[in-house]
Amino acid sequence: MQLKYNEQILKVTESEIRKFNDYAKENNAEYYLTLGEPDFYTPDQIVNKTIEALNNHKTKYGPTPGNLSLRKKICEFEKKFNKLNYNPNEVLITQGSTEAITSALFTILNPNDEVIIPIPAYPMYAEIVKYQKANVINIDTSNNNFQITKEMLDNAINEKTKCIILTSPNNPTGSILSDESLENVYNAVKDKPIFIICDDVYNQIVYKDKKPGFVKYQDLKDRIIVCQSYSKSYAMPGWRCGYMLASEEFVFHAKKIHQYMIVALNTFIQDGMEVAFDIDNQYMIDSYKMRRDYIYDRLVKMGLDVVLPDGAFYIFPSIKKLNISSLEFCKRLVRDYKVAIIPGYCFSNDNFIRISYCVSMDIIKIACDRIEEFVNKLRNENNKQFLS
Ligand SMILES: Cc1ncc(COP(=O)(O)O)c(C=O)c1O
Known part of the structure; x- marks a missing residue:
């Protein structure tokens, strides 16, 4: 058989x-x-707060999108760090950014859709796209200092394009998308129904001026999905902590995948996550x-x-x-x-x-x-x- x-x-x-x-x-x-x-x-403050939560028996199921107090804290942080206005209903607490990226792709892709991935790229994206019976369209940035040009986008975008994934700073190159690259993407998508997934997991680890990436184009907020992680910025990859920022409508749909996949993130760990943003x-x-x-x-x-x-x-x-x-x-x-x-x-x-x-x-x-x-x-x- x-x-x-x-x-x-x-x-x-x-x-x-x-x-x-x-x-x-x-x-x-x-x-x-x-x-x-x-x-x-992982900084002591995060570890100690998590242990305290465990000692206080915070071991029941948490709310599906994540604890409200944590989602509020994330909104405050994003306001301070990136000058972004998001409300707690636009935040989904995920198991690392991996879950945020996967559920974002599950939320938007239909078979035969096309997803533009500038390469070199973090390999997980292509595998999830494949799983959804959608197709990856790579644009090779390696001859252009890992920056994106208008021509690259013009050659890649068509009526099947559903989404572009931007990773800045990038894994594996460490490059940050320049203002010009971001502007090229903005101009290419602004009049088209294309989602932008911003994998911003390294955006605290930068060696020049910190400034927001593609998410700065808040006129496109309904189709920008930011995937964030605590793994790199707070040295906690084994904790599996991340979040998604997106429109309320997007989060409403992505939350269904999240609910049936993990129910909610570990309750006591979310207390630890709350103190991370206070750490220098x-x-x-x-x-x-x-x-x-x-x-x-x-x-x-x-x-x-x-x-x-x-x-x-x-x-x-x-x-x-x-x-x-x-x-x-x-x-x-x-x-x-x-x-x-x-x-x-x-x-x-x-x-x-x-x-x-x-x-x-x-x-x-x-x-x-x-x-x-x-x-x-x-x-x-x-x-x-x-x-x-
Ligand atoms: C670009 C990028 N995105 C996402 C991830 C996944 O990170 P995590 O699921 O730990 O948040 C990684 C991990 O290496 C990465 O390099």
């Missing part, structure tokens, strides 16, 4: 990032610059910036083409000149130098490698030394091949 699974789920693939991380473990890598996981502890996390950002400066400098000295990241904790140098695929580069780096980083093909750009620098300076220094040694070896191999 043949069991029949949902046709689409059979097409969805597991995270290639995790797969490569497993490969590195199987091959005994010693230094991991692979996952996007802050190396700080600048010490984390200063530390990431120091690491970014070091690693950028080293990569430039190695002669690799690399765009200076303005946010997040990733850097995405090109290896195009080295005449090797990103997978082969990363596999050899693991096997011969015991350093693990992520091949660019995982983000749909094979000419690049992603290095996560949310690890200690000691590890970053060792990794840079070994990457440099490997890059020099590859250059020698290429020269020999050229001469023979």
Whole structure:
């Protein structure tokens, strides 16, 4: 007897990032610059408030959209941080931004819809789009400093376009979409029924002026969906805390997916989330910036083409000149130098490698030394091949 699974789920693939991380473990890598996981502890205030909530037996089911006091706190924070006016009915507390992104896509997609994803991109989007029988239209920004032009959008948008996903600061590049890129997107969509999903999970981790991304176009509020996370900004990826900001109508529909998938976020954790916005996390950002400066400098000295990241904790140098695929580069780096980083093909750009620098300076220094040694070896191999 043949069991029949949902046709689409059979097409969805597991995270290639995790797969490569497993490969590195199987091959005994010693230094991991692979996952996007802050190396700080979750601040004590958040931990203590959560323990207090547990001691006070806050273990009953919470309201589906999240505790009202937390949603109010989020609105206050968004007003202060991004000058945005959202009311608590426009907030859905989700299990990390992953749930916010997935339920946003479930809320809007029909079969054969098209979703525009600027690449390099975080790989989860394409898998969820696929699950919905919709189609991904990639626009490649890698030859334009990871910025979006009018031409790219003109070539991609048509009557099937349902949504564009913007990630700024970006994973894997660390780039922030410029005012010009944002304006290009705005002009391309303003007169069309296209949703914009803003994956803004890194928008507190920026190394220049903090300012709102696409969400600043509040005249399009009914079709902007902001997906937010506590994982990166407050060093709490294992807590699974995030939220969605969208119109009341959108949240009403997305909440149905949320209700049938998780009911509501863990009640006691929401008390911890409430105190996060009172914490000054600048010490984390200063530390990431120091690491970014070091690693950028080293990569430039190695002669690799690399765009200076303005946010997040990733850097995405090109290896195009080295005449090797990103997978082969990363596999050899693991096997011969015991350093693990992520091949660019995982983000749909094979000419690049992603290095996560949310690890200690000691590890970053060792990794840079070994990457440099490997890059020099590859250059020698290429020269020999050229001469023979
Ligand atoms: C761009 C981006 N979006 C979303 C996520 C998911 O984060 P979480 O579900 O922990 O909020 C990540 C995690 O690495 C990410 O890099």
